Amino acid sequence: MKKEPLFIAFSTQKGGVGKSTFTVLVASYLHYLKGLNVAVMDCDYLQCSVYDMRKREIRQLETNLHYQSKAIALFDSLGKQTYPIVCVKPEEAILKAREFLASEPADYDAVFFDLPGTINNDGVISTFMSMDYVFVPMAPSRMSMESTLSFIVPVKEVLREYKVLNLKTIHLFWNRVDGRIKKNWLEHYKKLICQFELLLMQTVIPQSVRYDKEQSIEGSDAVFLSTIFPADKNLLKGSNLDLLVNEIMEIINLNPQL
Numbered sequence: 001m002k003k004e005p006l007f008i009a010f011s012t013q014k015g016g017v018g019k020s021t022f023t024v025l026v027a028s029y030l031h032y033l034k035g036l037n038v039a040v041m042d043c044d045y046l047q048c049s050v051y052d053m054r055k056r057e058i059r060q061l062e063t064n065l066h067y068q069s070k071a072i073a074l075f076d077s078l079g080k081q082t083y084p085i086v087c088v089k090p091e092e093a094i095l096k097a098r099e100f101l102a103s104e105p106a107d108y109d110a111v112f113f114d115l116p117g118t119i120n121n122d123g124v125i126s127t128f129m130s131m132d133y134v135f136v137p138m139a140p141s142r143m144s145m146e147s148t149l150s151f152i153v154p155v156k157e158v159l160r161e162y163k164v165l166n167l168k169t170i171h172l173f174w175n176r177v178d179g180r181i182k183k184n185w186l187e188h189y190k191k192l193i194c195q196f197e198l199l200l201m202q203t204v205i206p207q208s209v210r211y212d213k214e215q216s217i218e219g220s221d222a223v224f225l226s227t228i229f230p231a232d233k234n235l236l237k238g239s240n241l242d243l244l245v246n247e248i249m250e251i252i253n254l255n256p257q258l
């Protein structure tokens with residue numbers, strides 16, 4: 001019998017806070033560095049930014065010999081290629097994911113859903129509730145906090161009421177934390193999060209330009225954010241991405257397959 005993969009989303013109604021970025025970073029980390037098999041359902045139908053990133057990267061590989069040979073060496077050593085990225089409408093995402101999984105000979109460990117910021121119709125809500133785990137990136141500003149809580153607190157109420165829903169737990173984490181932010185601010189927000197009985201992850205992701213570091217058309221710069229390569233080892237230092245991935249793997253109970 002085929003293995004049932006976990007359904008995972010980085011989701012929140014706030015835009016520009018890292019949903020697509022962490023979908024790509026964590027999917028790539030698990031697929032290329034932890035020996036797991038992942039797929040991505042890009043459900044941000046009007047933008048499809050993850051799907052577009054893959055198309056952009058493939059185009060660049062065609063002309064950049066450095067990245068091209070790097071990719072060939074990586075796939076050879078792993079004995080597998082890139083992970084699939086499917087562009088779907090958010091309300092059809094679960095159905096399409098199941099159809100996709102049934103059509104694939106391979107087993108998958110996890111499927112990541114990059115949902116749009118506006119979870120405003122029944123179809124999208126039902127997709128959200130069909131996840132096994134949701135991770136919520138949150139910037140340490142009052143506006144981001146308010147927006148996150150106004151979205152997550154009602155969701156949590158629904159989960160409490162309808163215990164049959166698939167969604168097991170929702171985990172908040174700090175992203176884009178500037179070194180200048182006062183420690184007691186984070187402590188204050190942390191208390192607030194605890195008061196709402198929400199789960200806050202230990203890992204804190206700093207604000208850092210490397211989170212924007214894609215493959216370049218020319219040259220051979222180290223890459224951090226990519227659907228074809230894992231985050232570069234040197235750029236990982238101080239990014240806390242490795243810590244985030246380890247914490248996520250513990251929460252979702254997935255072990256590396258190397």
Ligand SMILES: Nc1ncnc2c1ncn2[C@@H]1O[C@H](COP(=O)(O)OP(=O)(O)O)[C@@H](O)[C@H]1O
Binds near residue numbers: 016022177205210
């Ligand atoms: N920790 C970070 N440091 C610096 N830039 C970041 C960080 N996290 C995300 N970003 C940047 O913020 C922008 C928006 O992120 P994105 O993932 O597209 O947001 P969303 O999908 O939630 O709308 C991107 O340019 C991304 O590279």
Ligand SMILES: [Mg+2]
Binds near residue numbers: 049
């Ligand atoms: Mg996005």
